[in-house]
Amino acid sequence: MSMAERVRDFIIDEAQWDRSREHLTDDYPLLENGLIDSLGIFHLVSFLESEFGVEVQDEELVPENFGTIANIAQLVASKRS
C-alpha cells in the first residue's frame, strides 16, 4: 500500500470519516474541514513517526505540511530521502 493510502486509512479511522473513501482525495483540505484538530495532530505525528520511521520537528508542524494527504505524504517522502 502506498504511503498516501496508509495516511488515508489512518485519517479515516482517526477522524471517523463518515463518507466514502473516494471522497477523501489527496487534495481534500484536512484543516479547514476539521479532520485534524489540536489533539489529532499529535496522534498523526506519532503515527507518522512509528509507521515510517521519521522524526517530525517542531518547525515542520505547519499547515503547509499537514493541509492535505498529499502534503503529508510529501513531507514524509522528503524526510526519508
Next chain:
Amino acid sequence: MGYLLHHLLSSAAATSPERPAVVDGDRTVTYADLEVRSNQLAQLLIELGVGRGDRVGIYLDKSFESVLAIYGILKCGAAYVPLDPQAPGARLAYMARDCGLRILVTGHAKRGAWGQIAAGGSLRHIIVLDVTGDGGNELTENVGIPILTASALDGRPVSAPSVESIDQDLAYILYTSGSTGEPKGVMLSHRNALTFVAWAVGRFGVDPQDRLSSHAPLHFDLSVFDLFGAAASHAVVVLVPATVSVFPIQVARFIDDHAITIWYSVPSILSMLTERANLGTGDLPSLRTILFAGEVFPTKYLRRLMHLLPHVRFFNLYGPTETNVCTHYEVAPIPEEQTETVPIGRAIDNVEVFAVTDEGRIASPSETGELYVRGGTVMRGYWGDRERTDSRLVTSPLGAQAEDDVYMTGDLVREDEDGNYRLLGRRDSQIKSRGYRIELGEIETALYSHPAVLECAVTAVPDDLFTNRIKAHVVTRDPVSEAQLARFCAERIPRYMVPEFFELRDSLPKTSTGKVDKVALAREVQMRGARS
C-alpha cells in the same frame, strides 16, 4: 457599564465609533459598524417575530458574523444559543428541539445540518449571514422553512430597537455534557455575565489599547470574557482561526503578528505552546497577561512557560459553566521541585465561595469539602429541567444571613493557609479533557444504544498534555470492530467525547454489589497503559 450585555457595545460605539471592535482574518470591523449592523439584525429578528425571552441559535464557525449574531440577538431581548459547529447533526437537533429555537443564524458552510436541525419543528426561519442576495432560496426546498441572507438586513432601521429588558433576563444558554446521556442547557442572564466582566476588566486593567485573543469557541464560556471584556474596555478582540490552534508555532506567530496583549485559553494549548513552539526566553513581547481556565494546568509546563515569558502575568480562572468564573489566582513563581498544581484561589468580586463537608457543615480551613458558590455569576438554572436545577441550586447552608440559592459545584476543595482554595477532585464521574467537560455516563449511554453492546464502562486515562484521554471497555454480543464503535459514537456525541481507545472484552470486573468495578478498571489501565 450599563446593565445589559449589549449596552457595552452601544457605549463603545458612542464614544469610540472608529476604534476596531473585531479582527477576523483580513477583515477589521469598527464599533460603529458592529453597532449599526447588529441593530439591523435585531430589527429583522423582531420583524420575524422574535421577542423577549425567545431563543435564537448560532450555528457558525467563529467569525465576524457570529459576533454580529450575538449582539443582534441580545438587542431584541432574546437569548443566544451557540451550537458547537463540529457537533453531529443528531446532537444539534436535540439542542434545537430542547430549547425551542425559533431562528437559526448560520453560515453557508454549515448547510449540511440545517435540515436535521429544522426537523425538530420549532424553527421558523434560517438566516445565512455570510451569503448575500437571494442565494438562500435554492436551498429552501431541501429544508422546508424560509431561508434569508445577509441582504435581508439591508434597509432595516439602523437604530437599536426599543425592548424592555432587565438584567435578570436570559442572555445565553450553553449546552454542556449531561450525565443522563443528553446535553443540558445552562441558562445565564445578563447579570451573570456582567458580574464577571465588570470584575475581570478591573482586575486585569483592560484598556482601549489592549488586543484580546478569542481562542475558545462561542459555546465555551471562556468566550464571554474575550467578547464582552473587549467591548467593555473599547479594546479589540482578534478571532483565532480554528486551524491556527492545531499548530503550536502558528499560535506563537499569531500572537506576534496580531500583537496580542491578553491571551485566554484552556491550558492544553498553552502546554503545546510551551513544548513545541520553539519559544525562546522573552519571546512574544506584546503579551502582558495570560489567563487560563477549564482544566488543571500541569505544573511542569506552567513553570516552564513562566520562565520563557517573564514579562507576562499568569492567572488561573476557575468556575463551572453554571457559575461563569467564580474564583481566580495570580500564579506566584513556582519552585523547581513543586509538582502540586496551582490553587484556584479566592472568590471574585460580588461572589462568595465556601466548602461544605460530607456532614453538611461549613468546612474549616484545611478540611476537605464540596465547593459551593453564591452570588451574581450563579446561573438561573438548567433549561426545561426543574428537577436537575433543584438538585444543584440549593438553599444556602449559611443560614438566616443568606437564604438565596447557592450552586453546588461537585468539586472537592480545601482552603490553604493563605486563604486560597485548592482543587482536589470530583464527587462524580465528570472529567475534563482539553478543557471540555465530559460526563462519562453520557458516553456510556451512547455506546449502550448500539445493538451489539451488552455492557460497557468508560474510564479516563490521565494524560499530561490533555488532562485525560478516554477509554471504553466494551462487551459485545456480536463481533464489532473498534472503528465501527468509534464511528457509531461520532454520530451521537461530539468528537472530543468519542473514546480514543476501545477494549473489547468478554466481561467487565464487578463489585460485590454487582456494579461495574470502575476502580478495578482504572487500576488495570494504570498498570497496562491505555492502549492494551
